[in-house]
Amino acid sequence: MPHIPRKATALLASAVTVCLLAAGAPAEPLGIGDRLFPHLGNPGYDVASYDLSFSYPGTNSEPLQSVTTINAWTTTTLDSVNLDFAHGDIESVELGGEPAAFTTAGQDLVVTPDEPLPTGSWMRITVRHTSDPRPAKDRDGGWVRTADGLAMANQADAAHLVFPGNDHPSDKAMFTIRVTAPNGYTAVANGLPTDVDRSRAATTWTYRTQHPMATELTQVSIGRSTVLRRTGPHSLPVRDVVPTKDRERLEPWLKKTPDQISWMEGKVGRYPFETYGVLMADVDTGYELETQTLSLFEKALFTEPAYPAWYVESIMVHELAHQWFGDSVSPRTWSDLWLNEGHATWYEALYAEEKADRPLAARMKAAYSASDRWRAAGGPPAAPKAPNPGQKISIFRPNVYDGAALVLYALRQEIGHPAFERLERAWVTHHQDGVAGTDDFVALASEIAGRDLSGFLQPWLYGEKTPPMPGHPEWKPAAPVKAPAAK
Template sequence: MLLTRPARPHPARRFLRRPKAALLASAVTVCLVAAGAPAEPLGVGDRIFPELGNPGYDVAAYDLALTYPGSNDKPLKAVTTIDARLTDSLNRINLDFAHGTVESVQVDGRRAAFTSAGEDLVVTPDHALPLGSVTRITVRHTSDPVPADDRDGGWVRTTDGLAMANQADAAHLVFPCNDHPSDKAMFTFHVTAPNGYTAVANGLPTGAVKAGGSTTWSYRSQHPMATELAQVSIGHSAVVRRTGPHGLPLRDVVPAADKTELEPWLARTPDQIGWMESKIGPYPFETYGVLMAQASTGFELETQTLSLFEKDIFTEPAYPKWYIESVMVHELSHQWFGDSVSPRTWSDVWLNEGHATWYEALYAEEKADRPLQDRMKAAYGASDRWRAAGGPPARPKPPAPGQKIGIFRPNIYDGAALVLFALRQEIGKDAFERLEKVWVQENRDTSVGTADFVRLASAVGGRDLTGFFRDWLYGEKTPPMPGHPDWKQVPAPASAGSAKKS
């Protein structure tokens, strides 16, 4: 994610906890059958989002069937099918789901009881699920694009339809899931929309079937994906296809009326992929593209194989061309850092954003003569203030209530890129570049954490870097910059300091 306009508050991204009474829907009698201890929300113990994700199972695959009614202010009908392997013996299964009406649940083809607890859908099958078994959970539900109680996330309503923005923990506002990046899975999408609309999703198309007044579009991922990276777009869109490096199929999705105007930006992607491959190795997925949505979000987002952008960033004259290109590279970089190599916990998000910011800045240096060192020196001057406000890069402060994307602060963008600059200073340019390539190659399609990066950096750097990373990633104060003893912290202007106190 890149907050392109962080100074502008975005009211649509307020997150408020709400009861899921709607989950009870038409099956109250079924729910009452569930006996035993009261249902309760669970989580995988994430420091930032304690109730996110669920223990006891590992999802292998999701199959999402969505039916768009032709209006983005009405719920979609949906069927979510989850194939999972039990990592513990369970009498109940908790799924994350918080904004929709559940009509029925089946476990292994048999009707199951369900209720809600916090932001969990709690399913009680009619049989115990033993350790090591494989189970299929089918949930028939609605998926509501209209925010309730000032809560938004998941679906983004565009001027002509919908798109998804599920980061950090909003996928469960769209479909039932194990909504944590530590549990990646394969995805299949079937999106039915009235004729005249175009539906796209992550991965490669597997067919489009027209029946009467609607068309069902199907897509399938070829690599596992975190729920926060899922993307479905429905609109009056044009799909622009071209070929990238090594025959990589590229597809961009843009408002049909703006296709010609936006083409010069779309044409930049193949060279940007080539540039990234020259730095860190082969592109990790089966396809890539840019989704330009007619919506106001205040951010761009690295949804896997199809990055989400506000269309206006490409048409706003105030943004210089070099800046727009660097933003494109930021989201492209995430396909390696964050998508292919995902964070094990949300405290590891600096590995996503620090690397994407690093390559964004490096691209601007090489292509637009914007010196990386100047940007890093400025970041160093502000680093102590960022740490005080948002926490150290690898221990970000939890977001304020109702502000889930509040974890995306400067400390995990330029502050984390500053850590990478210090590391390059510490171990040398050659070792650093080797580390980057090995990191994405060895951890492809997995979820890893900060400790894994520290171990690999120590191995590649030829010495124990635990102390170095402890100070740079967890210290309240920014350590001295290797090779630049003259770099100092810059006090905040008096006006900024006053504003912070309020």
């Protein structure tokens, strides 16, 4: 997507980090110390809920007038509160219903109360701001401009390009999302609809989640769209969002979702949320995204004849599997990304094996051959290298996809199919609606297997070289490619 310069007056409003500042000290960007994104997230408080309101002007090249209300508990005494926010103008800030002083520091919006907030106090922060859909310089993600409106792609470090918040997956919260758009547009967001308010010129839609959600999983679709509804397992409401002009063309793919949900439930247990569906957006992002309850897909994935049907269906299952792995069970840190992508890749590959006769072992053998090269380029699966400058999504490298699925294959080889399947079900049950990390997975795997697996998993997760594959001594890493000799 081409870069469109922002107006010089746009504020670098920043990362909602809870400022543990001494009174009178200058504002500074903080963070919770994530290894990959050190300034992301904020210490000192726990968000309970977000209330987001967006007013779409009828064009995706102008900012949306927006209001973000954050309800949170303090976990320490705070002289100031940092919020992650980096791509909009701030009109005003209220704390507890009263005007509050604020400034910016790096990618943080820093709010200063009249008196320090004591530990365990309830706080409500309301920020009136713009939300800018134009690309942010040197940053990717946030609003995605589609052919007929907008969608969101907030992974991994980009929700704060859309709204202020505590933008780290370890702080999940409930969401209420209101979108006002001119008549002729349709707005859909995470969760279930609770209200539609129509007037002569515009309509306001309200959606609410029934399960906590990480900021990076927020989704709002605004476009000339049709919402198609069907029923999944256990009367689960399934709703898909498609460009109205393409609804008939896309229906053959949409109708596959209920059976795919049933297939995943057969592997890991009941679907964890109140609804599901796919958002097929007329946009070129280069990726698909597991936004909670409403996965984002490029329309071209379903209309480009070069993609075989089995491949398209397996990618649909990849994003569906994320609803368990990554959405319901969110990563404790971004270094735990392998737990999201490795599992989604695992079930994508397993689906292709069972439905399209694409052997899992063949894919894993190919991954084993490439694994040393992936580790050298991107780091081991559980200790990925930092993103490239200005490219937050560059952490999504092969080492956390097939490289991480290879770890799961090795684990299944080591403990056997029955124990592995028990582990997968236990993982999504024990940590449903929560956060978990690599150490939690190793501990649970050891518990299920009845023996300490840390020694086995350590080199698979953190080693520079790929360990021998249990049961396949003949598998060998590919020889490194040698640079041509200088002449």
